[in-house]
Amino acid sequence: AKESGRNNYQFFTTELNVRAQHRYALEKNLRRALADQEFLVYYQPKICLKTSRIVGAEALIRWQMPDIGIIAPNEFIPISEEIGLILPIGRWVLEQACRQTRLWRETLAPDLVVSVNISPRQFQDPGLSKFIQQALDEAGLPAQGLQLEITEGLLMGEADMLLPVFNAIKDLGVSISLDDFGTGFSSLSYLQRFPIDNLKIDRSFIRDIPENHDSVILTNAIIAMANALGMSVTAEGVEKADQMFFLADSGCQQMQGYYFSRPVPVDEFEKLLAANKA
Ligand code: C2E
Ligand code: CA
Ligand code: CA
Ligand code: CA
Secondary structure, three states: OHHHHHHHHHHHHHHHHHHHHHHHHHHHHHHHHHHOOOEEEEEEEEEEOOOOOEEEEEEEEEEEEOOOEEEOHHHOHHHHHHOOOHHHHHHHHHHHHHHHHHHHHHHOOOOOEEEEEOOHHHHOOOOHHHHHHHHHHHHOOOHHHEEEEEEHHHHOOOHHHHHHHHHHHHHHOOEEEEEEEOOOOOOOOHHHHOOOOEEEEOHHHHHOOOOOHHHHHHHHHHHHHHHHOOOEEEEEOOOOHHHHHHHHHHOOOEEEOOOOOOOEOHHHHHHHHHHHHO
16 A cells, blocks of 8 residues: 555656646747737637628637647637736737727728637736737727627626726717626626626537527527627527527627637638628
């Protein structure tokens, strides 16, 4: 027993070492990726359920690693948050998205709104609203062309400290969407206290409609509540026609999901916009 205990211990420390080394390598790679501009922004269309037209796009970061390929954000955003690298990465995404959207509004889609994901760590950055204003100015994008997506989880904890940040952003004219709504267990009273323009219903609710009775009830309730409070609703993760029809009937304003399009690179999004215009 003693012997195996020691082996376990050795195994454990080796495993920790491997993980620490892996993490260190990832950190180093991420810093290099930022310097060498290995990141890309993909765009996923948001569709108006009334007109079936593209009205917006969510900017979603990708990491194009040389010799390896495209890496999804779940593989590197959490660690970037931990080591603070999310601040420069987040600023880069915001700048890219603002510039790109200005171009699209000039040519193919005058009212296009781009949504950029903002992590909780970025929200704690006192320079956030000033940087947003700068990014809009430099890109020549009007504030109505930009929306920020923040997760519901941000509102748990010291939410009161965040109210001035929300208000500063709203004063710029930028809209705010509450992402992954329904998963964060935040108090519903926040919907009243915070200047939120849009609720984004989490994919986990959309996945099981219209078959699952509970999901239908919850989705209907979220849409009714949001609309009654003056917020629009976006459904994410729409993969099937049935889901789209259900949502259109329920008073949901926008949908986003593989049913219409996956997130795509700039040139492919342009083709979608061109087809949308015709
Ligand atoms: P999210 O903000 O909830 O983004 C939606 C995710 O759902 C995207 O994954 C998108 O590709 C995926 N998705 C869209 N439609 C469907 C569908 O119909 N079915 C399914 N199964 N999935 C769908 P992605 O691009 O891998 O991004 C994952 C997460 O990474 C995002 O979740 C967001 O939290 C984070 N993220 C992405 N880009 C950024 C960024 O620029 N900054 C920050 N802070 N976070 C980002
Ligand atoms: Ca999002
Ligand atoms: Ca989401
Ligand atoms: Ca999500």
